[in-house]
Amino acid sequence: MSMTPIPPTGTTPLARREARLAWGLLAPTLISVALVVVLPLLAIFWISVKPIGLADLRPPAPIVREAVRGEGEDLRVEYRVRNSSQDQVVTDVVFTDVIPDSVTVTGDLPEGCALSGDALRCEVGSLEGGYNERIIIGLRAADADAAEDAAEAGEPEVSGTGDNVLTNDTFTLENFARIFDGSEFWGVLGVTLFYTVFGTVGALGVGLFAAMLLNKSFRGQGILRGLYLFPYVAPVIAVAFSWLILFDPFSGSANALLVQMGVTDETINFFGDRPLALIMVTVFEIWRYFPLSFLFILARMQSIDTDMYEAADMDGASPFQKFWYLSLPMLLGILSVLFLLRFIWTFNKFDDIFLLTGGNAGTRTLTVNVYEQAFAISNIGAGAAVAVVIFGCLLLFSVLFFRFISREEGL
Amino acid sequence: MNAIRKGYVTGALIGAVWMVVLAVTVAVAMSFATGAPFRPGMLWSLLWGALAGVAVVGLGRALPVLAGVALAVLAVTLAGIGPILAGPDAGVVARLVGAAILAAALVWSLRGILEEIRPGALTRHEFEEAVIRFLTGTGYIFFTAIVAIPFYVMVMTSLKNQSELIQNPLDFSIDLSQGWDLFRSYAELFGQFNFGTYLLNSFIISVLTVAITLAFSVPGAYAVARLRFRGRAGISRSILLIYMVPMIVLALPIYIAFSMTGLRNSILGIVMIYPVTTIPVALYMLQGYFRGLPGEVEEAGLMDGLSRLQVIWKITLPLSLPALASVSLYVFMIAWNEFLLAFMLLDDPSKFTLTRGIASLNSSEVPRQHLMAGAVIATVPIMALFLGLERFMTKGLTAGSVKG
Structure with a gap:
């Protein structure tokens, strides 16, 4: 019998030790995330089938x-x-x-x-x-x-x-019946989609424009870049109240300006009238998040090789042609990743609309509806049911997202 | 396309539209600066702008031509048929200043925009360059306005009093002659509304959040980036997925759990929750950075007899200081600006964070200048920190989180 070395099958002790170390290093994160994210998510599903109000x-x-x-x-x-x-x-x-x-x-x-x-x-x-x-x-x-x-x-x-309703064995589907009842739900879904789609596309477009403006070096470029980040960096509560004061129907500067310029005769209630309020919160969303897209697009632009543009210049390409045939295809990857990320984040956005209109005047999105059901109407069960619907949409988006991002990023 | 790619036509078109942009800008700026009514005259702007464009193209960009155009704009504006129209209560000096600013801005910018434009047919290149210069100018004005005006409104409102605010909403001027009295809203916030405590609470919570987040996410990110184990890809994906779960969905059960366990209204409760919302994003940003570090240095360390943990502590961390700085800054910003959880979980004024404190000022009993002073107090520290460390932030945000 000859002793030929046999290559190890399965996992070697070294690999096992490495895996153990990896799980050990990840453990604190996994445990905390399980406690604060996974457990509440399970709780949401549980609560959504319970007849429970705030008082219970x-x-x-x-x-x-x-x-x-x-x-x-x-x-x-x-x-x-x-x-x-x-x-x-x-x-x-x-x-x-x-x-x-x-x-x-x-x-x-x-x-x-x-x-x-x-x-x-x-x-x-x-x-x-x-x-x-x-x-x-x-x-x-x-x-x-x-x-x-x-x-x-x-x-x-x-x-x-x-008897605690939260832990007993009474279950009900009434919460879901209530939120899907009537036309209100479809109205809320429509508002959410409008806000998400236009907010995302707008922030990307405006961000692309800003990135093109600053994609050249000149004195004061750093200052301008820092200044343009202000809407994103400032606390949402500070900028939301600034907008409310600027657009106040009685003593806001924007109204005074419009009246004086002859654009309108009476003051406009920007955050109180349908459908203007929805447009305004979408504009606010674009204003607040264009800096993020602008940062990412600018970073990508600055990593594009300049040789390509020199070659295009030699061939006599005009500036618009260079943008359309060279820059845009190079930016397509980052633009689509940003679109998906921003789409999901805008869909999840709560603070902005809550602070600007409180969900009134036709601006109630799904996330605001969670708060509205749970705390304004004091029906925690219905709020949880809306949250379950949001989570379902999110799952759908992330399937699309991972299909796409795996291709784009090789994640 | 060929029809407008003629020198005079291009000059007239760009001149006309550019004049509208400038007229609106100057009119708004003059209204805000003086409180007197100025408004742009659209048709006049188009007319005079087109003429100015034609003049610059046809007569060249020599100094006498530019001076002539400037004087003409000044004259028509003062005559009341110009691009900006002043209302009856605007003073003579204000009118003169407005007209002069408009005339100077117009010739200075038109000279640049129409640089290569000559009479006769233009190449596609010359025409598009001119359009791009026009768009660039418009873009700078647009972005600066949309960013600066809300910020200025915030600061200006905080320095006024109620009657000044109601009297003339257009008046953006600040009466500097009041001296320190300008800052009375701030003094009242710190004196009567406990903003000192809120500021301290916000600071403590944010710093603790950064510390806890780093302590959790650095080892995790290292494991995902460097170590081989079954389920690595799955972990890497779930991290991103968790970052996408909306806060409001989690806030509801957290509110219930905290109500039952008595963690509501405690800084401890907030410090337990905030890091978990930031750990996934920090982990994701850091693992992107760790992957980019050369593995050879670490292997050399392992050969020399360091354990993995020593390698992380002595080699990886010192190499990734820039990434740690940007992640810390980002996490600090998230914790500092967080509103929803603070709003839902804190009811006791002695535990308020700044954002919760500002929300408590939003009532009809508290004057608006107090609300805006609170907003300024919350905004200035994070803005200062950010502008100071902007280099790190831009790099870290873009390099780590989404590559390519």
């Missing part, structure tokens, strides 16, 4: 109030046990309290209550939603005021079991 976030619980009333023979302590929820039952309600030494309990204890030493324990049973129960215990004390202070010094403790 806090499960129903019993609340007890203690008050000492009357004097002399009539001195008594009153416990008022109340259900925090208006419509859900709390069961097994029990409260305990300490009767101070300076007072003694007189008369019979109410049903369910027992006194051992100075510890009072009352079993109230179950409380219907919005219902409350009053328990009165007679007292005797030398000094009524001192007794009141002493009795009220110790807070009674209460416990009970409430």
Whole structure:
């Protein structure tokens, strides 16, 4: 039998060690992302099939109030046990309290209550939603005021079991039925598409124009480049409020200017009228994100070999021909990647519209609708259902995106 | 196309349209500077612009010709039939200044734009170059205006008082004679509205976010860029995918979870969430950069007996300082500007970040100059940081995140 070296099959110990190290290095990221991204995403799917409102976030619980009333023979302590929820039952309600030494309990204890030493324990049973129960215990004390202070010094403790909608097994499809109901959903989808398509194309076009302007070296080019990044770098809340003040219908400079130039007779409510408000938020989106496309396009432009243009000059190509036949094909890759990325990001955009119009005047996009359903209408379930719809659209986009970007980038 | 590629026709067309651009610009600038009504006269602009273009093409670009054109523009403007028309309350000096600026700007720029344009047929090259120069000029005016005006409105509004703001919305001038009194809105924000605390909160949260993000994403990016393991491509893709999940979708469950665990209204809660939103993008940018580093240096380090972690610490990190700087800057910007989570999760004024603080100023009881002063306070630090480190930012953003 001869010993021929056999090439290792499967994974070698070295490769295994490398893989272990890689997973070790990635672990913190993966765990945190799982906790903050994957878990909430699963939660969204769960919540979207639950009949849950903003008020249900806090499960129903019993609340007890203690008050000492009357004097002399009539001195008594009153416990008022109340259900925090208006419509859900709390069961097994029990409260305990300490009767101070300076007072003694007189008369019979109410049903369910027992006194051992100075510890009072009352079993109230179950409380219907919005219902409350009053328990009165007679007292005797030398000094009524001192007794009141002493009795009220110790807070009674209460416990009970409430049913939590978030974790029980009630499911409903009503949330989806509600958001797909009627023409509203299609209106919202239409607004979202308008905003996304025009916002993306506009930002790309304006960014391309700006990149061509700055794709030559002259003094002050760096300053201009920095200045043109301002809309992107400034906090959205700062620039959104600046726009609101600039375009204010009563005291905005833009309106004053237009009136004075004779463009319009009455002031225009830029962010309050349909369909102008939608156009304005789209323009804002273009204004805010053209710097990003401009940066990427400029970087690509500056990496194009100049030899090609010199050759084209020799052949007598005109400037427009050079742009159309040389620059544009070279930029097509970055333009399409930017288009897909911006398309998805614009689709996901929430802050801008929320700050500018709050989703009013026909500017409610899907993302604003999540907030609107969950917090304005206080229906968390419906908000989650809209979020699920958004996530579905996103999945569709990313399939397209990865098909494309793998070809473009070799990722 | 051939019909307009004649010297006079091109000169007249470009002159006319350029005059409209200039007239609008000067009229808007004069209105804002003086508060008096100036407006562009469109038809007059087209007429005088065309004539000026023809004159420059036909008579050449010699100094006397340019001076003559300038004087003519000045004269027609002052006569009230020019490219910009002043309203009755505009003062004589303002009219004169406006007309002079327009005339000077016109001849100076027209001289450049129509540089190669002569009477007679033009080559395609000469014609297109002239159109491109015209578009370039228009572009510079357009971009500078759209960027500078909102920023200026922000600063100017913060320095005025309520009655000044209502009285004449067109008046963009700042009354410098008030001295330090100009900054009273800022003094009130820091004195009565706790903006000092907000500024500090924002700063602490942003710095912590940067630190945590780097601590998590550097090892992860190194693993994705350099180490071979099953599932590398999948990880690399999922990172991008996670970056695309909209914040509002995550904000809802996070709000619920934080409400239940009592993490709402705490800086700790915010610091737990912010880095996770930035880790994917930081990881993606860094792995792009690590891939571009030469592998030989690291292999030499491994040969000399360093462990992988030592290689990362002693070789890779020092080599990638520029990328680390740009990623830090970018993450700092995201954390500093973040609005949605701060808005949803913070209710207690002592825990507010700057963006949340500004949102709390947006009520009818707080005057607008306070709102804008808050906006300036939030914008200036990030802008200054950014302009100072702009080189890093541009490189890092473009080189790391989307190559090619």
